[in-house]
Amino acid sequence: MNGLQIKNVTKNYKEGNSSITALNNASMEVKPGEFVAIVGPSGSGKSTLLSVVGALLKPTSGTVSINDKEITKLSSKALSKFRLQEIGFILQSSNLIPYLNVTDQLILVKKMTGKVTKEDQEKAKKLLTELGLGGKLKKYPNELSGGERQRVAIARSLMNDSNVILADEPTASLDSKRAHEVVKLIADEVKKRNKAAIMVTHDERMLTYCDKVYKMEDGILTLQK
Amino acid sequence: MFLALKELKHAKLRYTLMSIIIVLIAWLVFILSGLGNGLSTLSAAAVKNLDADYVVYEDGAKATFSKSLISNSLVDDIKKNKDVKDATPFGAAMAAISHGKKDEEKTDIAVLGIKPGEFIEPKVVEGKQLDPDIKNGVLANDTLKDKGYKIGDEVQVDSSTIKLKIVGFVEGETYNHLPVLFSNVDQWRDYAFAAPGSNNGIKDVVNAIVLQAPDLDPAQLDKSINGIETVTKSAAINGMPGYMEENGTILMMLAFLIVISAFVIAVFFYVITIQKTQQFGVMKAIGASNGFITKAIVSQVFVLSVVGILIGVALTYLTALVFPENMPFNLDAKLVVLYGIALLVISLLSSLISVRQIAKIDPLTALGRVE
Numbered sequence: 001m002n003g004l005q006i007k008n009v010t011k012n013y014k015e016g017n018s019s020i021t022a023l024n025n026a027s028m029e030v031k032p033g034e035f036v037a038i039v040g041p042s043g044s045g046k047s048t049l050l051s052v053v054g055a056l057l058k059p060t061s062g063t064v065s066i067n068d069k070e071i072t073k074l075s076s077k078a079l080s081k082f083r084l085q086e087i088g089f090i091l092q093s094s095n096l097i098p099y100l101n102v103t104d105q106l107i108l109v110k111k112m113t114g115k116v117t118k119e120d121q122e123k124a125k126k127l128l129t130e131l132g133l134g135g136k137l138k139k140y141p142n143e144l145s146g147g148e149r150q151r152v153a154i155a156r157s158l159m160n161d162s163n164v165i166l167a168d169e170p171t172a173s174l175d176s177k178r179a180h181e182v183v184k185l186i187a188d189e190v191k192k193r194n195k196a197a198i199m200v201t202h203d204e205r206m207l208t209y210c211d212k213v214y215k216m217e218d219g220i221l222t223l224q225k
Numbered sequence: 226m227f228l229a230l231k232e233l234k235h236a237k238l239r240y241t242l243m244s245i246i247i248v249l250i251a252w253l254v255f256i257l258s259g260l261g262n263g264l265s266t267l268s269a270a271a272v273k274n275l276d277a278d279y280v281v282y283e284d285g286a287k288a289t290f291s292k293s294l295i296s297n298s299l300v301d302d303i304k305k306n307k308d309v310k311d312a313t314p315f316g317a318a319m320a321a322i323s324h325g326k327k328d329e330e331k332t333d334i335a336v337l338g339i340k341p342g343e344f345i346e347p348k349v350v351e352g353k354q355l356d357p358d359i360k361n362g363v364l365a366n367d368t369l370k371d372k373g374y375k376i377g378d379e380v381q382v383d384s385s386t387i388k389l390k391i392v393g394f395v396e397g398e399t400y401n402h403l404p405v406l407f408s409n410v411d412q413w414r415d416y417a418f419a420a421p422g423s424n425n426g427i428k429d430v431v432n433a434i435v436l437q438a439p440d441l442d443p444a445q446l447d448k449s450i451n452g453i454e455t456v457t458k459s460a461a462i463n464g465m466p467g468y469m470e471e472n473g474t475i476l477m478m479l480a481f482l483i484v485i486s487a488f489v490i491a492v493f494f495y496v497i498t499i500q501k502t503q504q505f506g507v508m509k510a511i512g513a514s515n516g517f518i519t520k521a522i523v524s525q526v527f528v529l530s531v532v533g534i535l536i537g538v539a540l541t542y543l544t545a546l547v548f549p550e551n552m553p554f555n556l557d558a559k560l561v562v563l564y565g566i567a568l569l570v571i572s573l574l575s576s577l578i579s580v581r582q583i584a585k586i587d588p589l590t591a592l593g594r595v596e
Binding site for chain 2: 047050057077080082098100107156160168
């Protein structure tokens with residue numbers, strides 16, 4: 001089965017002598033071309049869920065599979081390779097590398113896999129142009145607006161043709177006009193490129209762009225829409 | 226290299242400051258090594274230049290020429306040893322010379338007694354080699370030319386009636402920081418043991434006997450002949466008065482400098498790595514392996530160190546041009562390369578502390594908040 005499946009995922013943290021359940025038996029499924037939102041107050045466990053899906057954190061129990069591959073069974077070395085190939089992260093706006101220009105932000109992803117070819121250069125340029133950054137290819141992150149930075153992050157997450165896109169509060173530092181632009185862009189790209197996408201947000205206005213909305217409260221995941 | 230160079234270009238000020246520190250340390254290391262090399266040449270060049278393997282002293286002399294008196298007749302006994310290819314006497318004495326004019330400034334020199342034509346006699350760069358028939362002929366170190374001495378001069382040896390005749394000049398021969406006059410060993414003996422009884426009653430006295438004997442077992446030689454001790458040439462050099470102390474001081478400074486540079490570079494990159502924890506976290510979240518980030522940091526250290534060391538070398542050779550002529554400064558290209566590589570290796574090793582830190586960075590930090 002293509003896309004992303006999460007089955008009965010539980011994550012416990014030890015805090016002193018007591019144990020905190022950040023995720024309690026969460027299950028969900030995201031098909032290719034589907035854009036899913038997870039909302040909830042801070043501390044509800046949505047970032048934990050994103051970390052588990054993003055192969056950054058191992059769950060206490062349960063399974064996560066992407067394209068029929070169970071990532072909960074991979075070693076931590078294999079995980080970083082898996083992240084590189086299968087997962088595109090869109091992080092908060094501060095998460096571009098400050099000393100790389102816009103094109104190099106994308107090239108970096110290719111560098112991690114090995115050699116960079118001419119096609120990769122072309123692909124980076126094409127992606128950025130499609131996302132409306134054609135005139136800013138050589139700019140550094142500090143010369144971009146918040147919205148533009150987030151568009152670079154989106155382009156970066158698409159660079160490796162991964163099957164899954166994970167967005168962590170992509171609108172956190174944007175005004176509402178830019179926030180709408182950015183989320184609409186993510187939704188469009190997800191549809192166009194047939195990706196399975198999850199966005200964690202606390203911004204209720206952004207939910208109109210999403211196919212499904214899950215609510216997270218005290219580690220319990222429920223489908224809302 | 227991709228990340229390393231991009232970042233170096235972007236944060237020019239920060240990395241320029243860093244490379245200035247490396248330049249200064251490298252500069253000082255090279256100058257000290259040149260000074261150390263110059264000093265040790267000055268104090269023992271004549272012994273270093275001996276084309277020999279072992280030196281035989283009087284038993285108890287502790288490899289110091291001035292404490293050793295043995296008879297020249299031992300040369301024949303030593304040559305009987307099957308491992309000894311050749312043996313020849315050697316003597317050293319301090320003196321002052323002048324042209325014998327009134328109110329003239331005297332020049333301190335070392336008189337080294339050797340047998341003309343033997344294997345330890347240095348080749349002249351000007352004039353003739355020693356001649357057994359010219360008893361008072363000497364080969365002078367060419368620095369004496371600056372003091373007005375030339376071939377054919379008969380020089381007066383201070384506090385004696387001896388006159389020496391310069392027949393040739395040799396290059397780079399110093400002993401105890403003094404320019405050398407190589408003299409016929411008999412002439413040397415007349416000067417050094419002019420006072421009755423100063424030869425301890427030994428017939429045909431010399432300070433030491435120098436051997437060409439690559440496969441010699443020195444302990445066995447010491448056993449077969451009474452009253453001698455045989456040491457390697459390098460032990461003989463170390464036995465020169467003040468040689469170990471001088472070299473030791475300089476080596477200690479060099480060692481401290483290299484350790485300091487290791488710490489400066491280690492701390493600098495450690496702090497920068499900690500500063501960039503968030504950034505590395507992001508890279509790890511995107512899928513960068515520890516190896517990828519490690520390569521970036523190590524190649525940064527490599528580039529900075531190589532540039533710093535090369536500038537240091539250039540500055541050293543420039544300063545060498547400015548140093549006064551008589552300063553004992555002698556840059557040995559081999560030593561420069563050696564210390565350059567040592568500095569580079571040390572700085573690369575010190576960057577490993579940062580590498581350890583990278584392995585600890587959790588990609589979760591990229592999410593900004595860990596629940």
